[in-house]
Structures are given as C-alpha cells and as structure tokens.
Amino acid sequence: MFDKKQAFDVLTSKRLTHEQKLMSLAKSAENAFDVLEIPEKTRQYFASGVINDLFEGGAPYRPRYILPDYERFVREGSAFLQLQPPRDFDELIFALMIIYRHVPSITNFPVYLGNLDTLIEPFINAESDADVVRKLRLFFTYLDRTITDSFCHANLGPKATRAGELILEAEAGLQNAVPNFTIKYDPDITSDDFMKRAIDCSLQCSNPAICNHQANTSPFGDAYGISSCYNILPTSGGAYTLTRVTLTELAKIADSADHFLQDLLPEVLRLIGDYMTERIKFLVEQSGFFESNFLVREGLIDKDRFLGMFGVTGLAEAVDMLLAGKGFVYGRDSEADDLAEAILNTVESVVNSLDAPYSPLTGGKFLLHAQVGLDSDIGITSGVRIPVGKEPDRFIDHLRHSGRFHKYFPAGVGDIFPIAAHVDQNTDALLDVVRGAFSVGVHYMSFYAADTDLVRITGYLVKRSEMEKYRQNEVVLQNTTQLGAPNYDVNRLKDRKVRMSD
Amino acid sequence: MSRADQTDAVWVNKIIPISTVDGPGARSAVFVQGCNLRCAYCHNPETQTLCRHCGLCVPGCPSGALSQNGSRVVWNPVLCIDCDQCLDVCPYFSSPKVRRMSPQDVFAEIEPNLPFIRGLTVSGGECTLYPSFLTGLFRLAKDNNLSTLIDANGAVDLSLFPDMMNVTDGVMLDLKAWDPEVYRRVTGVERTQAAENNLRFLSSQGKLAEIRLVCQADWIDVRQALDGAAKTIPHAVHDTPLKLIAFRSYGVKGEMKDVAAPGLSEMETYRTYAESIGFTRIVIR
Numbered sequence: 001m002f003d004k005k006q007a008f009d010v011l012t013s014k015r016l017t018h019e020q021k022l023m024s025l026a027k028s029a030e031n032a033f034d035v036l037e038i039p040e041k042t043r044q045y046f047a048s049g050v051i052n053d054l055f056e057g058g059a060p061y062r063p064r065y066i067l068p069d070y071e072r073f074v075r076e077g078s079a080f081l082q083l084q085p086p087r088d089f090d091e092l093i094f095a096l097m098i099i100y101r102h103v104p105s106i107t108n109f110p111v112y113l114g115n116l117d118t119l120i121e122p123f124i125n126a127e128s129d130a131d132v133v134r135k136l137r138l139f140f141t142y143l144d145r146t147i148t149d150s151f152c153h154a155n156l157g158p159k160a161t162r163a164g165e166l167i168l169e170a171e172a173g174l175q176n177a178v179p180n181f182t183i184k185y186d187p188d189i190t191s192d193d194f195m196k197r198a199i200d201c202s203l204q205c206s207n208p209a210i211c212n213h214q215a216n217t218s219p220f221g222d223a224y225g226i227s228s229c230y231n232i233l234p235t236s237g238g239a240y241t242l243t244r245v246t247l248t249e250l251a252k253i254a255d256s257a258d259h260f261l262q263d264l265l266p267e268v269l270r271l272i273g274d275y276m277t278e279r280i281k282f283l284v285e286q287s288g289f290f291e292s293n294f295l296v297r298e299g300l301i302d303k304d305r306f307l308g309m310f311g312v313t314g315l316a317e318a319v320d321m322l323l324a325g326k327g328f329v330y331g332r333d334s335e336a337d338d339l340a341e342a343i344l345n346t347v348e349s350v351v352n353s354l355d356a357p358y359s360p361l362t363g364g365k366f367l368l369h370a371q372v373g374l375d376s377d378i379g380i381t382s383g384v385r386i387p388v389g390k391e392p393d394r395f396i397d398h399l400r401h402s403g404r405f406h407k408y409f410p411a412g413v414g415d416i417f418p419i420a421a422h423v424d425q426n427t428d429a430l431l432d433v434v435r436g437a438f439s440v441g442v443h444y445m446s447f448y449a450a451d452t453d454l455v456r457i458t459g460y461l462v463k464r465s466e467m468e469k470y471r472q473n474e475v476v477l478q479n480t481t482q483l484g485a486p487n488y489d490v491n492r493l494k495d496r497k498v499r500m501s502d
Numbered sequence: 503m504s505r506a507d508q509t510d511a512v513w514v515n516k517i518i519p520i521s522t523v524d525g526p527g528a529r530s531a532v533f534v535q536g537c538n539l540r541c542a543y544c545h546n547p548e549t550q551t552l553c554r555h556c557g558l559c560v561p562g563c564p565s566g567a568l569s570q571n572g573s574r575v576v577w578n579p580v581l582c583i584d585c586d587q588c589l590d591v592c593p594y595f596s597s598p599k600v601r602r603m604s605p606q607d608v609f610a611e612i613e614p615n616l617p618f619i620r621g622l623t624v625s626g627g628e629c630t631l632y633p634s635f636l637t638g639l640f641r642l643a644k645d646n647n648l649s650t651l652i653d654a655n656g657a658v659d660l661s662l663f664p665d666m667m668n669v670t671d672g673v674m675l676d677l678k679a680w681d682p683e684v685y686r687r688v689t690g691v692e693r694t695q696a697a698e699n700n701l702r703f704l705s706s707q708g709k710l711a712e713i714r715l716v717c718q719a720d721w722i723d724v725r726q727a728l729d730g731a732a733k734t735i736p737h738a739v740h741d742t743p744l745k746l747i748a749f750r751s752y753g754v755k756g757e758m759k760d761v762a763a764p765g766l767s768e769m770e771t772y773r774t775y776a777e778s779i780g781f782t783r784i785v786i787r
C-alpha cells in the first residue's frame with residue numbers, strides 16, 4: 001500500500017541526503033503493489049515481528065545480494081558497458097569503478113566487490129609499491145564516499161599476494177567504513193606473515209574480518225564470496241531473498257518450550273518458506289530481471305547460482321524467555337545452551353524439509369543464515385550471539401560457544417569482539433586465538449581495537465564520531481550511521497566485553 | 503592426590519588463560535605466590551609473601567569470602583567479588599586469594615586453553631623458588647607441544663636446576679640493577695653472583711629469551727646495568743632481546759609508590775644508549 005504521509009515526510013526531511021530520499025521514495029512506490037500472495041497467518045506473524053523480510057519491498061525486481069563473476073568481467077570486458085578488458089592497473093580500477101555502479105542489490109549499491117587481491121595481482125607487476133598504495137587509497141576513498149551504505153564487502157585471500165599486502169597497507173592508513181573487508185583464512189594456505197598483517201590492519205581500522213576458509217568451502221567449494229553483512233554466498237550468483245524468523249518474538253507467544261519447539265516453530269518456518277517461495281517466483285518469473293539484466297546476459301551471474309537465505313535471529317533472548325523462572329542464561333548455563341541446540345536442530349530439520357524453487361545449487365533447499373539484526377531490534381541479540389553484558393568471563397568459553405552454534409549456518413554467521421588495544425604489540429597472540437577458534441568450529445569472526453573510532457555494530461562499520469553528529473541532528477553521508485547510532489545505544493554496544501586485556 | 507604431587511604443590515596466585523604480555527603469541531600465564539626479593543617498584547606486591555593467617559583482612563571482606571578457620575584464613579572463590587580489599591589492607595604484601603596446586607592441578611586448568619595458546623609462562627612472585635613444581639608442570643606442557651617460558655628475577659642461580667632447565671625453552675631475566683648499593687635499595691636484599699651467572703649460563707644455553715630492566719633515573723642505574731650485562735655476555739648482546747620497561751606507579755605498594763614515571767623521551771635516551779653498546783633488539787614498554 002502506498003503510504004502517502006510517510007512518502008511526504010521523506011520528501012521533506014532535513015535529515016536525509018538526496019540519494020536517501022530517492023531510494024526511500026522508490027521503496028514506497030514498490031510497496032504500492034500487492035503482487036505477492038500472503039496468507040492471513042503470515043501477515044499476523046509479520047505484524048507481531050516474528051517474521052521479517054528486512055525491507056525487501058512488496059514487488060521484488062532484483063535479487064537481494066548479487067556476487068558477479070568479476071574475474072570474467074576483467075577477462076572479457078562488457079559489451080553492455082562498452083568496455084574492453086583492462087590492460088593495466090589504471091584501466092582495471094577504472095573498469096571496476098564503472099561496473100560497481102551497475103550492480104544492483106537490496107541496498108541499490110553493490111554488496112560484493114570481488115576478491116580484490118587476486119583481481120588486482122596480475123595488473124601491478126609494472127607498478128611500484130608506493131604507486132599501487134596511492135592508487136588504491138584513491139580507489140577506496142572513491143568507494144567509501146559513493147557507496148554510502150556499509151553493507152558492502154570486498155574479499156581477500158586465502159593466499160598471500162603482493163596485491164593483498166598492498167591492499168592492507170592502503171586500508172590501514174584510511175579510516176573508512178566502506179568497503180568492509182574479509183580475509184579468507186586457511187592455516188594450510190595463508191602464510192602467518194600475511195595473516196599477522198591482516199590482524200594488525202584489523203586493530204588499526206577494524207578491517208578485515210576473518211573467515212574460516214576450510215569451514216566455508218563446504219557449500220559451494222572455492223566459488224564463494226562474503227557479501228554485505230557476513231553472507232556466505234556463491235559467486236556468479238547470490239541470494240534471491242532473505243526473510244528471517246525472530247525467535248525472541250516467537251518465544252513471547254509460546255506457552256512452554258515444548259509448545260515452542262513442537263508447534264509454533266515448525267509452523268512459522270513453513271510459512272516463511274512459502275513466503276520466500278512467493279518472492280523468488282515473482283522475481284524469476286515476472287520481474288524480468290533474469291531476462292534483461294546485462295550481468296545475466298554477459299554471463300557474470302547465473303540464475304542457477306542463486307538461493308534463498310533463511311534468516312534466524314534472537315536465539316539468546318528466546319532461550320532465556322523459554323527458561324524464565326529457572327534462571328538459566330544463554331551463553332552461561334549448559335541447560336540454556338542445550339535448549340538452544342534443540343531449537344536449532346528443529347530449525348535445521350524443518351528448513352531442510354522445505355522445497356525452495358529455482359535453487360539447483362542447493363538441491364532445492366533454503367540455506368540458513370544467522371541474521372545480524374535491524375536498528376529496530378530492541379532486546380533482540382543478533383543471530384546466535386550472546387547478548388552484551390552476558391558474555392562468558394573467559395574469551396575461550398565465548399569462542400567455544402560460538403563454535404558450537406556456528407555450524408548451523410552455511411549462509412553465514414559471525415561474532416564480533418573488541419580487543420584490548422595493546423594486542424597490536426603481539427599480533428601473534430591474536431593469530432593463535434583465531435587458529436584456536438577455527439579449530440573449535442568458529443566460522444567467522446571480526447575484531448576492532450577497544451579504543452578505535454570505527455566500531456562494528458552488527459556486522460557493518462560505523463564511526464563513533466559520525467554517530468555523534470547524527471545524534472546532534474546533522475545530515476550524515478552514510479545511511480548505516482542512521483542504523484548504527486540507535487543500535488549502538490539501545491544494545492549498549494559500548495559495553496561489549498573487551499577481550500585479551502590480560 | 504599422591505604424595506609426590508603434594509611435595510611439588512605450590513601456592514598459586516592466579517592463572518591467566520590467554521595472556522598477550524608474557525612472551526610471544528598467546529600463552530597461559532601462571533603466577534605463583536612468594537618471592538625472595540621485595541622490590542620497591544613491585545607492581546603485584548600481593549604475590550611477595552605467603553599468607554601468615556593473621557586474620558587482619560577477614561572482617562573487611564564485603565562478600566563473606568574470607569573466614570577464619572582455626573589458625574587458618576580460608577578464601578572462598580565462589581563468593582569473592584574481587585574487590586581487592588584484602589590486598590589493600592594486608593600489611594605483609596600477601597594475599598588470601600591463593601590456591602595450593604600441584605603441577606597436575608595447574609595443567610588440568612590450562613588444558614582447555616590448548617587450541618588457543620602456543621605456550622605457557624610461569625611468573626610470580628618468583629617461580630624459580632619452586633624448581634620441582636616447574637619441572638613437573640613444564641614436562642606436562644612439553645607433552646602437549648607447548649613452549650615453556652620462565653619469568654625470573656635473576657636472584658636464583660638457575661644452573662643449579664638442570665632438570666628444570668631441560669624442559670624450559672627460555673627465561674625472561676630481570677636485571678633489576680647493577681651496583682650493589684643500588685640493588686640493595688631497590689630489591690631489599692644483597693646482590694649475589696646469581697645475576698651474572700644467570701646471564702652467562704642462559705646465554706650459553708641459548709635460553710636467554712629476554713633481558714628486562716625497569717627504568718627510573720632516581721632509583722635504578724640503568725646505564726650501568728646495561729653495561730654490566732653487555733660485558734658479561736659480550737658475544738650475545740647483539741642477539742638478545744632487551745625490554746626497557748618504564749616504571750609506573752600503578753599498583754605499587756612499596757617505597758616507590760609515589761615516584762614519578764619516566765617520560766618517553768627519557769626512555770628513548772636509554773634505547774639510544776643500549777644501541778650504542780651493541781643491543782639491537784630493543785623494545786620499550
């Protein structure tokens with residue numbers, strides 16, 4: 001339904017940039033259509049916040065996340081963009097700047113910029129280190145100032161390359177929120193020296209995050225990328241859609257843990273499956289995207305490499321609520337963690353019993369994803385994370401807990417840890433901890449130094465200094481600052497337990 | 503617990519599961535109770551002596567974690583809220599918050615940390631006062647592929663304990679001071695030959711992991727100590743890591759508690775001096 005008042009408020013806002021207004025108005029127009037068949041029961045669950053489609057809009061006309069085959073683009077150029085394959089480093093950067101502008105997504109910005117180091121490596125042989133770093137800084141700053149949404153991700157690794165090292169050097173000197181970087185780490189492939197540089201960079205500018213390469217190659221082999229907010233997705237493809245179940249909201253209407261597990265949860269999961277099926281069908285069969293977009297026509301993406309992401313969030317509070325009166329707390333008591341495991345086992349088996357349309361890569365299944373949250377999530381902790389203030393005293397216990405619950409989420413899950421600032425004097429120590437974490441099943445982790453300006457909110461980065469401006473009612477460039485500021489305040493992120501301070 | 507375990511048991515002040523400041527990489531660090539020096543700048547003074555069970559700290563405990571049980575003061579870790587009132591009031595530089603532990607007990611606590619750490623460091627107090635405990639603990643560490651480091655004050659002659667040194671990968675050795683007068687003032691005891699013997703012995707074994715020196719111009723003869731060390735191990739100066747630690751009054755209960763900390767520029771002059779006499783691997787902290 002077209003909400004005239006809301007649209008007018010957006011149009012006349014003094015807090016939004018022109019671009020933000022434009023996108024918000026486009027969303028209002030999209031929501032004027034009523035093209036999806038949504039049963040009454042599903043609508044009720046939407047109204048109570050149990051089901052949430054994360055602002056995907058009423059008539060999907062592009063996939064939520066797109067991970068183009070940038071290698072192919074670089075090899076072949078693009079007829080649609082009238083670009084020859086780049087021949088040197090300058091031409092490569094120029095070509096990438098152009099194509100990024102044309103990669104749609106739910107945010108209308110590219111959420112995936114490719115495995116940048118391997119993309120760049122063949123083009124820098126003739127360049128000095130200093131030139132590469134200078135050009136990369138300009139390139140990254142261009143991205144930061146024009147992709148005004150932090151849900152944008154570039155990948156590195158797993159192999160050490162000169163390009164990778166220079167990217168880290170360029171990035172460490174900047175304090176940019178965009179793009180997010182993730183390094184794919186495999187102790188058998190990635191050199192210690194490269195990883196220590198990555199960790200050092202991470203303590204300087206909160207990037208890159210670290211992805212367990214061995215654990216994350218299982219769904220699609222090497223042809224995967226990390227996009228947006230910790231989504232593990234097939235390259236040359238992506239995600240059609242993402243809808244989530246907010247377990248916290250569902251627990252509120254449960255009479256008991258049994259009622260929750262036996263009745264409510266399976267019902268909601270099936271309704272979400274139906275809803276995502278509706279969305280995928282409209283997108284594939286009616287929107288025209290896969291017939292007309294140049295990314296498809298030029299083979300940079302393939303419909304058969306898209307899938308539906310099944311989001312789960314708010315496990316911690318759901319468990320605590322279902323055990324209310326018994327005093328067990330998620331992340332601290334084994335009784336609570338056992339119930340959490342039972343919930344996720346149910347989620348996994350029900351979701352795996354559902355059929356997902358147009359998803360040959362996954363054998364016709366949805367893939368589970370630990371959804372990191374929304375600014376409106378109050379008292380709902382991201383995915384399967386432990387709430388701020390209730391973290392285990394010991395870092396190791398926290399990591400073992402993460403390891404226990406990450407395995408359910410092939411389409412992405414992650415934890416965030418503020419690290420004591422002095423650890424930059426001993427990056428080996430953090431490398432040891434990462435290795436240990438991956439060996440106990442952690443799939444993905446990110447850090448920031450406890451005293452830095454750039455903090456991770458749920459997955460994306462926001463500057464404390466920009467949040468301060470936003471709180472003072474100033475217009476800010478990045479729309480994720482508007483998401484981040486309330487989340488940072490409400491979820492008391494400044495109180496996250498600082499790790500490795502001993 | 504077997505008799506042997508009991509003989510090797512020591513009082514343990516604390517165990518840090520992941521320490522980043524007690525040697526390279528992530529390490530578990532064990533702090534034992536009791537020291538043979540009484541340094542004026544000691545920043546964990548509560549580890550210096552064994553508890554005398556005088557009971558002075560018991561009434562002030564806000565959580566009921568301390569109680570007098572006959573002639574002994576007993577600490578209940580479950581009730582303790584770590585307010586450190588007991589440490590503040592203890593006149594003997596001790597702590598009631600200690601546990602009697604054998605090497606096996608300590609290792610059982612470290613075992614869950616194994617995938618996350620590369621080594622184990624034992625510090626104090628002065629851990630080399632308990633060579634059989636260290637030997638037992640480090641044997642267990644070696645069985646599990648951990649590297650083993652000792653943080654030593656240099657006042658115990660380590661060449662006397664070959665079994666312990668066999669399972670020790672390295673020692674971080676504190677120089678304290680060089681001139682006997684200065685040494686006595688800062689440590690409270692007489693300087694012995696141990697300091698020089700240790701430098702020579704450890705460097706000949708390739709186990710001098712680091713030389714440390716706390717710096718404060720009014721109290722410590724920094725240049726003389728660096729000269730002394732350099733002359734004692736002339737061939738190893740070039741390769742031996744040197745950590746120059748700026749004195750800080752934080753946590754200090756001894757005579758230097760109100761003494762000012764050296765500034766960064768003063769520390770840099772020490773670095774320059776150390777370089778001029780041949781040290782190359784210098785870190786300021």
Ligand code: SF4
Nearest residue numbers: 563582583585586588
């Ligand atoms: S630190 Fe000492 S005084 Fe404080 S609660 Fe613990 S035992 Fe009691």
Ligand code: SF4
Nearest residue numbers: 553554557559592598
């Ligand atoms: S810790 Fe100190 S004050 Fe407390 S009983 Fe022991 S010696 Fe006395």
